Amino acid sequence: TMGNWLVNHWFSAAVLAAWLGINIFLFTYYFLFFDRDERYFYTRAILGSALAWARASAKCLNFNSMLILLPVCRNLLSFLRGTCSCCRRTLRKQLDHNLTFHKLVAYTLALLTAVHTIAHLFNLERYNHSQQATDGSLPAVLSKLHLQGSNKWLNPIHSNQTTVEYVAFTTIPGLTGVIITLALILMVTSSTEFIRRNYFEVFWYTHHLFLIYFAGLVIHGIAGLVRGQTEESMEEVHPYRCAHYLTHKDEDCSHHCCQDPEFGSIPAESWKWVLAPVLLYVFERILRVWRAQQKVVVTKVVMHPARVLELQMQKKGFRMEVGQYIFVNCPTISMLEWHPFTLTSAPEEDFFSIHIRAAGDWTERLIDTFQQQKNEMPRIEVDGPFGTASEDVFQYEVAMLVGAGIGVTPFASILKSIWYKFQQADSTLKTKKIYFYWLCRDTGAFAWFNDLLASLEQKMAESGKADFLTYRLFLTGWDTSIVNNVALHFDTTTDTVTGLRHKTIFGRPMWNSEFAAVAAAHPRSVVGVFLCGPSTLAKSLQKSCHQHSSLDPRKVKFYFNKENF
Numbered sequence: 001t002m003g004n005w006l007v008n009h010w011f012s013a014a015v016l017a018a019w020l021g022i023n024i025f026l027f028t029y030y031f032l033f034f035d036r037d038e039r040y041f042y043t044r045a046i047l048g049s050a051l052a053w054a055r056a057s058a059k060c061l062n063f064n065s066m067l068i069l070l071p072v073c074r075n076l077l078s079f080l081r082g083t084c085s086c087c088r089r090t091l092r093k094q095l096d097h098n099l100t101f102h103k104l105v106a107y108t109l110a111l112l113t114a115v116h117t118i119a120h121l122f123n124l125e126r127y128n129h130s131q132q133a134t135d136g137s138l139p140a141v142l143s144k145l146h147l148q149g150s151n152k153w154l155n156p157i158h159s160n161q162t163t164v165e166y167v168a169f170t171t172i173p174g175l176t177g178v179i180i181t182l183a184l185i186l187m188v189t190s191s192t193e194f195i196r197r198n199y200f201e202v203f204w205y206t207h208h209l210f211l212i213y214f215a216g217l218v219i220h221g222i223a224g225l226v227r228g229q230t231e232e233s234m235e236e237v238h239p240y241r242c243a244h245y246l247t248h249k250d251e252d253c254s255h256h257c258c259q260d261p262e263f264g265s266i267p268a269e270s271w272k273w274v275l276a277p278v279l280l281y282v283f284e285r286i287l288r289v290w291r292a293q294q295k296v297v298v299t300k301v302v303m304h305p306a307r308v309l310e311l312q313m314q315k316k317g318f319r320m321e322v323g324q325y326i327f328v329n330c331p332t333i334s335m336l337e338w339h340p341f342t343l344t345s346a347p348e349e350d351f352f353s354i355h356i357r358a359a360g361d362w363t364e365r366l367i368d369t370f371q372q373q374k375n376e377m378p379r380i381e382v383d384g385p386f387g388t389a390s391e392d393v394f395q396y397e398v399a400m401l402v403g404a405g406i407g408v409t410p411f412a413s414i415l416k417s418i419w420y421k422f423q424q425a426d427s428t429l430k431t432k433k434i435y436f437y438w439l440c441r442d443t444g445a446f447a448w449f450n451d452l453l454a455s456l457e458q459k460m461a462e463s464g465k466a467d468f469l470t471y472r473l474f475l476t477g478w479d480t481s482i483v484n485n486v487a488l489h490f491d492t493t494t495d496t497v498t499g500l501r502h503k504t505i506f507g508r509p510m511w512n513s514e515f516a517a518v519a520a521a522h523p524r525s526v527v528g529v530f531l532c533g534p535s536t537l538a539k540s541l542q543k544s545c546h547q548h549s550s551l552d553p554r555k556v557k558f559y560f561n562k563e564n565f
Helices: 002-008 010-036 038-047 051-068 075-084 089-132 137-143 163-171 173-189 194-200 200-208 210-220 231-236 239-247 268-292 361-372 391-395 403-421 446-462 480-488 511-521 535-550
Strands: 228-229 264-265 296-305 306-313 325-329 339-340 352-357 381-386 399-405 432-442 471-473 504-506 526-532 557-562
Touching: 002 194, 002 268, 010 038, 010 051, 010 089, 010 268, 038 051, 038 089, 038 137, 038 228, 038 231, 038 239, 051 089, 051 210, 051 239, 051 268, 075 089, 075 381, 089 163, 089 173, 137 239, 163 173, 173 210, 194 446, 200 361, 210 268, 268 296, 268 480, 296 361, 296 446, 306 361, 306 446, 339 352, 339 403, 352 361, 352 403, 361 511, 381 471, 399 403, 399 535, 403 432, 403 446, 403 526, 432 446, 446 471, 511 535, 526 535, 535 557
Parallel strands: 399 432, 399 526, 432 471, 471 504, 526 557
Antiparallel strands: 228 264, 296 306, 306 352, 325 339, 325 381
8 A cells, every 4th residue: 555655765756755845846947047137137028938848947957967877886886785774675775766766767858858959949930930030029139249359248149040959969068968978868768677688788888878868968059059137237227227228229329228138158067966976976987996896706606507696705895685686797898897696595505605597698698608718717896785685584483475586586696595594493483384385487498596495495394394484386378298297297396397305386376365375374373475576466465465454453364575686
């Protein structure tokens, strides 16, 4: 429910409300300022309300450009997480929504860019129209002021032959505006889920256009093409008193209003907004380079079926928690590319590990590099770990863990860690029973996870704790050969698809019956439901949690947690 969401995400809600409020305030304040202020009386005579639209959107563009880099300063976020380690975990968890906020700011930049560009296209059209007008109207007279002296011009277009294309590609604001907009379009379109998943390199390299974006943004306003009347000129020839004289001036006019008004440019100020975040980001990148230089020893390489590479590594001073991730770079393949991978080892182990499946050029080349170089290991650089620990899992007597597709990866770390804590009778572990649901189209790419489940199953059986973990594998995509094979071996003790004791179920889970079974088995427990998977699944799990929680406080309660890995 909305109430629950606000309780768990009050920090995110507060940040969103503040961000939205500042955007609305900046837009409204500067819109009214440029729409009403006396200094822009003459500018408005030519441009109309398009001036206010262009300037108000420019202020919001500056504000959001200031924010866009902050959510991707990973080390800054880690530092903040560390400093508020005494805060409630829900607050620290909010910092993991950094990329969601980054995307929100990016889409807002795209929208504001559209508003700003359209407003300026109207402005150009009106400047052009006023320059060509010969009807003696106020816009026409104002557009001819450049003939009176260098400081007098208000209309930047001084020729009747000027076109929109000419201004766009020959003036500083025009050219930088085109470049900034192209850079933004490329960055937004190349960061869709599909491209990130399948062509990560395209996303990675295109995103470095942000350097061009910020350079263009700082230069964009330097020429000062939009002008307003100067303070001195306002005192001498105030537009409310003297505007009339501009269109009805006699040759021998001696009134003090007969002087022509003078205009000055609006100073460029984008640099003031973005200087601090850019410096912070430069520091972040230097820190990443320094951290990457620290030696990483690859202690073990395991090649799993379906081209999945497991790397076990050690690095001095590396401390991880469950549910965290690292960024990996292999200089042999590319000096620049860093790719994120969820850690699949438990904190209790003396190494940290990742599982890399072939999903794109970089991962393909990495797997090939490790397969070919038998004697000498390729050098690996690691930055991290990042993300908030998923320790909530340990706080529930009963935990229902749901992993869908690649979302199963973080549960490797969690399941191993729970097992170590369980063996060592760790006082922080309250868990007595785990239900694990694994949904995937085909198990091929996750054979390594199968092996992990099989070894956990064996260890639990050996120590007489076989009932500690119940897991169910749902195969949501299959072909007839698998089904025929299952039919032949239906009465075997282990599963024909996975080789595990628990049988594979074909199709999707019936969550109502799954929840009902857990509620019946644990009538007085508090059950934590954890998902790493798509948001559509999150909705149905949340609904089931709500339906199957008893209103009686002494009876079963289901709490839903969606992890962002």
